[in-house]
Amino acid sequence: MPQFLTGMEVRNACREGSWTGPTCGLAPGFAQANLVILPADWAFDFLLFCQRNPQPCPLIEVTSPGVWSPALTTPTADLRSDLPGYRVWRHGELVEEPADIHHLWRDDLVSFLIGCSFTFEHALLAAGLPVRHLELNRNVPMFRTNIPCQPGGRFSGPLVVSMRPFQPADAIRAVQVSASFPGSHGAPVHLGFPEQIGIHDIAHPDYGDAVPVHDNELPLFWACGVTPQAVLQQARPPFAITHRPGCMFVTDLAEQRTVG
Amino acid sequence: MPQFLTGMEVRNACREGSWTGPTCGLAPGFAQANLVILPADWAFDFLLFCQRNPQPCPLIEVTSPGVWSPALTTPTADLRSDLPGYRVWRHGELVEEPADIHHLWRDDLVSFLIGCSFTFEHALLAAGLPVRHLELNRNVPMFRTNIPCQPGGRFSGPLVVSMRPFQPADAIRAVQVSASFPGSHGAPVHLGFPEQIGIHDIAHPDYGDAVPVHDNELPLFWACGVTPQAVLQQARPPFAITHRPGCMFVTDLAEQRTVG
Numbered sequence: 001m002p003q004f005l006t007g008m009e010v011r012n013a014c015r016e017g018s019w020t021g022p023t024c025g026l027a028p029g030f031a032q033a034n035l036v037i038l039p040a041d042w043a044f045d046f047l048l049f050c051q052r053n054p055q056p057c058p059l060i061e062v063t064s065p066g067v068w069s070p071a072l073t074t075p076t077a078d079l080r081s082d083l084p085g086y087r088v089w090r091h092g093e094l095v096e097e098p099a100d101i102h103h104l105w106r107d108d109l110v111s112f113l114i115g116c117s118f119t120f121e122h123a124l125l126a127a128g129l130p131v132r133h134l135e136l137n138r139n140v141p142m143f144r145t146n147i148p149c150q151p152g153g154r155f156s157g158p159l160v161v162s163m164r165p166f167q168p169a170d171a172i173r174a175v176q177v178s179a180s181f182p183g184s185h186g187a188p189v190h191l192g193f194p195e196q197i198g199i200h201d202i203a204h205p206d207y208g209d210a211v212p213v214h215d216n217e218l219p220l221f222w223a224c225g226v227t228p229q230a231v232l233q234q235a236r237p238p239f240a241i242t243h244r245p246g247c248m249f250v251t252d253l254a255e256q257r258t259v260g
Numbered sequence: 261m262p263q264f265l266t267g268m269e270v271r272n273a274c275r276e277g278s279w280t281g282p283t284c285g286l287a288p289g290f291a292q293a294n295l296v297i298l299p300a301d302w303a304f305d306f307l308l309f310c311q312r313n314p315q316p317c318p319l320i321e322v323t324s325p326g327v328w329s330p331a332l333t334t335p336t337a338d339l340r341s342d343l344p345g346y347r348v349w350r351h352g353e354l355v356e357e358p359a360d361i362h363h364l365w366r367d368d369l370v371s372f373l374i375g376c377s378f379t380f381e382h383a384l385l386a387a388g389l390p391v392r393h394l395e396l397n398r399n400v401p402m403f404r405t406n407i408p409c410q411p412g413g414r415f416s417g418p419l420v421v422s423m424r425p426f427q428p429a430d431a432i433r434a435v436q437v438s439a440s441f442p443g444s445h446g447a448p449v450h451l452g453f454p455e456q457i458g459i460h461d462i463a464h465p466d467y468g469d470a471v472p473v474h475d476n477e478l479p480l481f482w483a484c485g486v487t488p489q490a491v492l493q494q495a496r497p498p499f500a501i502t503h504r505p506g507c508m509f510v511t512d513l514a515e516q517r518t519v520g
Contacts, residue, residue, distance in 0.1 A: 040304070043304055044300070044303055044304040044307065047304065047307050047308070047311065048307070048322055048324070051307065051311070051319055051322055052321075052322075052332065059311055061312075062308055062311055062312075064308065064412075064413065072312065072410060150332060152324075153324060
């Protein structure tokens with residue numbers, strides 16, 4: 001793992017093309033973000049969707065049409081080059097995975113930066129709580145649920161959740177710790193009975209990797225940043241760009257719990 | 261003061277025309293909201309403005325174009341009739357103050373419900389903190405500051421703040437209490453030195469009524485829901501509707517502090 005200590009170092013390495021891998025573990029302490037880019041005529045609907053679904057879609061920043069730099073949170077960044085990789089979607093189909101999107105940029109594109117679970121996972125670890133998929137060096141298991149998101153314009157679909165198993169006392173603490181990071185999905189949406197939220201086989205996630213849930217453990221489910229990508233595929237806008245999974249935008253923001 | 265105990269009772273009285281006065285003190289425990297209604301072609305800009313300025317503009321709900329009922333928070337309400345009074349704006353000028361807006365409704369109108377300071381004032385009182393303008397039965401004093409809001413599309417302008425004076429120990433407590441209500445403007449934006457935020461005469465507010473600040477007191481300043489009305493007047497959209505000052509929309513939501 002390279003020693004990128006700041007968000008800017010990660011972004012510069014991406015911009016120069018020297019880093020194209022996942023961002024997990026890079027620039028510790030700097031908040032990372034999911035990226036969704038849409039044409040302006042789809043932007044109100046998506047902003048409405050995010051406003052109505054803050055647990056899966058906690059907004060960090062939304063740029064004005066054509067602006068490729070998130071001036072409020074990371075003003076030196078160029079969203080066209082500063083991620084390790086991108087996915088380009090046309091009518092809901094993945095058509096390209098470029099390392100740079102300068103050639104695709106348009107004056108009507110609006111960028112949405114959405115909080116990422118890395119932040120609350122770091123807080124769980126800092127609180128001494130074991131995070132199973134990290135211990136096993138796997139991707140987090142993710143499931144489509146039977147919980148509908150609140151529709152926003154042309155965007156709708158089920159909530160996607162990530163799952164982390166904990167023993168009861170740790171589960172209580174994990175609720176408390178994650179609840180103080182509303183910008184990083186916040187408290188779990190469910191705990192204990194996967195079938196109640198439409199998950200019938202905990203050993204076979206819809207995205208990511210399976211992890212074992214032991215007999216003395218409860219599965220905890222958090223709203224997941226894959227939700228906006230899933231509703232995007234379902235809504236089939238003519239054009240969209242997202243980050244490549246695991247290859248997030250690293251901001252200049254410190255990972256910070258809510259003051260209050 | 262009539263004995264309206266629930267949000268629905270207030271809304272029904274407004275709908276029937278039997279209540280046209282201010283909503284302060286009505287339906288205790290139910291969150292109240294500022295209302296801004298804009299045509300769809302101005303809605304993305306205003307939603308962006310609110311997203312970027314959550315302290316003056318904490319969003320409670322945003323309706324889809326043409327929808328006059330806030331389905332997520334108060335599904336039985338009709339935003340065209342359920343407030344005591346409205347203001348109609350054309351090109352930034354106040355043109356009408358009707359009690360009902362059925363005759364003005366259009367299929368392209370988007371309604372924004374924005375959190376209101378009544379909620380954190382109730383929490384201050386519940387914490388035993390004296391709120392000067394309530395003790396004096398006056399409107400809260402409000403000031404335009406030299407703090408620019410983050411522009412959002414065609415919307416920009418200075419932050420408007422409300423002021424409440426407290427003795428030092430109470431000021432500390434007031435910060436703590438209000439900080440746990442981010443949906444109601446949250447923690448103060450400034451405390452102590454009005455001139456640092458462009459307020460040169462604390463005895464002459466730009467809106468509302470003056471209240472005395474005693475020698476052993478600090479003035480505390482909170483982001484204020486008048487801010488969106490001020491930027492609306494400055495942006496001069498061809499058409500807009502807001503609540504009449506003090507005559508808020510009473511939701512079905514309980515006044516609730518942030519869990520976390």
